[in-house]
Amino acid sequence: MADPVARKRPPRADESSLKALKAGYVKQKADEALRKGNYRDAWTKYTECLELSAGREGRDKLLSNRSMAYCKARRFDEALRDAEECARIVPRWEKGWWRMGQALFGLKRYDEAIDAYKKCLDIDPQNKEAEKCLWDAVLHLTTEQVAEGIVRMIERSQEEKKIKMPTVEDVTVPEKVEGMFKHIKSMSRDTADRKRYFHKYRDWKKAGGWKASTGYTERGAMYAGAKCYLQAREDGMAAVKLLKKEKESLHQGRDVDEELAYAFSVVGEGYAAEDEHPDRDLREATKAYTMAVDLCPSCERYKSRLQEYGRPLTDAQITDLLREVYNLSSVDLPPSFLEESGNVQGTSSRKFCVRASVVFTASSPAHVTARMRTGMLSKLTESLHVSRADVIFDGMKVVPRKGLRVHFTINVHGDVLLGNEAKQQMERDAYSCLGGAAMFDGTGVGVDQDCVQVELVDITPLAESKQDTESAEDATEDGEMERSMVVPSRPKLDLEMPYKLYKLVTNDGRPVERKDKHAFQMSRVYYNSSEKPEEVWAEICDGSCRWRQSSSEVKVIALKVPQDLSPKDLHVEFMTRYLQVKHKHTGEVYLEGELERGVVPQDCFWTYLGGDGEDGMVVFLRKMNLELLQKYWEHSTSWWPRLFSHHSTIEWDDYEKDYSDLPEVVAMHHRKAEAIQDADRKQEQLENKKIESRKERNELRKRTRQERLNVLRTGLFKSWVQLERENPRVDPLSGARPSDVDKFGH
DSSP states (O other): OOOTTSOOOOOOOOHHHHHHHHHHHHHHHHHHHHHHTOHHHHHHHHHHHHHHTTTSTTHHHHHHHHHHHHHHTTOHHHHHHHHHHHHHHOTTOHHHHHHHHHHHHHTTOHHHHHHHHHHHHHHOTTOHHHHHHHHHHHHTSOHHHHHHHHHHHHHHHHHTTSSOOOOSBOOOHHHHHHHHHHHHHHHHHHSSOTTHHHHHHHHHHHHTSOOHHHHHHHHHHHHHHTTOHHHHHHHHHHHHHHHHHHHHHHTTSSOOHHHHHHHHHHHHHHHHOOTTOTTOOHHHHHHHHHHHHHHOTTOHHHHHHHHHHHTTSOHHHHHHHHHHHHTSSSSOOOGGGGOOTTOOOOSOSOOEEEEEEEEEETOOTTTSOHHHHHHHHHHHHHHHTOOGGGEEEEEEEEETTTEEEEEEEEEEETOHHHHHHHHHHHHHHHHHHTTHHHHHTTTTOEEEEEEEEEEEEEOHHHHHHHHHHHTSOOOOTTOOOOOOOOOOBOOSSOOOOTTSSEEEEOTTSOBOOOOOOOTTOOOOEESOGGGOOSOOEEEETTSSEEEEEOSSEEEEEETTSOTTOOGGGEEEEEETTEEEEEETTTOOEEEEEEBSSOBOGGGOEEEEOSSSGGGSEEEEEEBOOHHHHHSTTOGGGGOOSOSBTTSOOOOTTSSOEEOTTOOHHHHHHHHHHHHHHHHHHHHHHHHHHHHHHHHHHHHHHHHHHHHHHHHHHHSOOOOHHHHHHHSOOOOTTOOOOOOOOOTTOO
């Protein structure tokens, strides 16, 4: 029988309990390292803790803490991976989305960071820190990025059927972004709040979208900026209808007059178009802005537009316009305001178009300018006997080893005979139809007739669906509407895209804020390297390279070099006017071209670190600067208009000029000139001080004399201040001022 007093053997420790104890101890050490700023030890110990805690609760918090340690150490890629895993494990924990926003912000992916902070706010609406960081991310966006974000919201609203698809005119996505960018810049110039659209974008992001009327208004403003004036009118009027219904349903419970005035202004811009545009109608534009001013009389922008568009009208036209507007029982659109000309469907039962695809040999997108496109469209109009509005430029695409394929669409409506005739004519001689020798001589561009593809297409179902759409219900805020299947046409005038062949970015490819252009193409010059702002690079849109320059050096990042190469596999050839980067063994060329100007080959070099941006393949070219040495006083002669001769020209005022490394002989002359100018400025300052001192003495004598004269005349002493107040000076030029012009500019 066992002894009851005998001591029992202690139970064997469970292995999982030991792991849990060790994990807790390691986590304490990791937390302590994180507090002390020892981030490497922190993430190392958090990693060890995660290995010990595999499959256990609390993994999300460990990932969140390790993400924070990575963020503090500026290792944002690793921080983002941990934050994404944390949000996947516990999607309803706001801290995971917060960490994701921090990592994305560090990676300068600001629009994605905004979405992460928004999800954090969805879970915890009272999180002030997340709201502050969301606004900070919005402020880090460029105006063009805000425009891109709004265009994406418009397209999402169309996909979700909140708003109808465009039915009259449409353009490509880059043109939409450019149109919205122009509108945002115009609004920032016309209003005191320069960040108005940034505030609106933040609010839309936080709300997860917008109502249908806002979608129509913003799309109309976008199309007005992209020269789709007919579509802008239609969208503006759709917004007006929805806002009127909202106003009636609320019974004045909430004032929507500002939104309604903004919608009327969009309609006005659609009618105002631009000078000499075929769709320009100043009478209807004035009518729309009259309604906008009545709804929002404090807006100076609406008043100035009303004066601008109303000034060319006669008094009789304005009287008739006012009678038409103010005879209405409420702020409404008059019947003629809703009638669109040029948008009437034909009576033919079938609709046809000719689609042509032409290959231009020895051509690049840089050759097909807006002027050439306009010329080709005009020549097609004459050759095929169709109206200018029926000929559409549908885009272009580079075809390897062939040239540039350009697409055209010619609408022939119900005339199938005309369509067949146009098809045969293009198949016979597309070169002559597009302008022939008069158009292409001297450009180096030819037409490969064997590659011409032309077809006659029946688009009857697409055309008929527009009539069905007109009888459909209006768009509602809940999106209960039918998607239009109408194929909109191109606008009558193309929008000139300023950055079609290159874009301005930082060294890591992030877009930079565009400068406001001036008529004189002025740009700032820096002679001191410590004063230079962030470097701006020009990235060629074919993805080949990114480059920048100073007065003596050109720095080129070859973007097509793979990151997994060894420097030993690269071969770089420098010549006076030639540069080539290729694979030493396979012969694959990553960058090649004839340089715009000469370089000094023996002073050129390259680096390759296997990363992105300046950590990748970077070539440094030393400029020869023969032009600058001939005219040492004209420092602008050192500036290259392009990197390679086949590239497009970089606009002079796109970014500041870096003259901090001028050649020594030129810098010496510059320092001498600056010293002479400094001496002249100092002498001028001394002269100005003497003049000011003389003026002060004269003024003092004048005041003293004025006081003495008053004592002699009256026997009383009064200071010159009292005398000036009692006998104010009369301005001889002051008089009746002309009355202000009326609100129509008359």
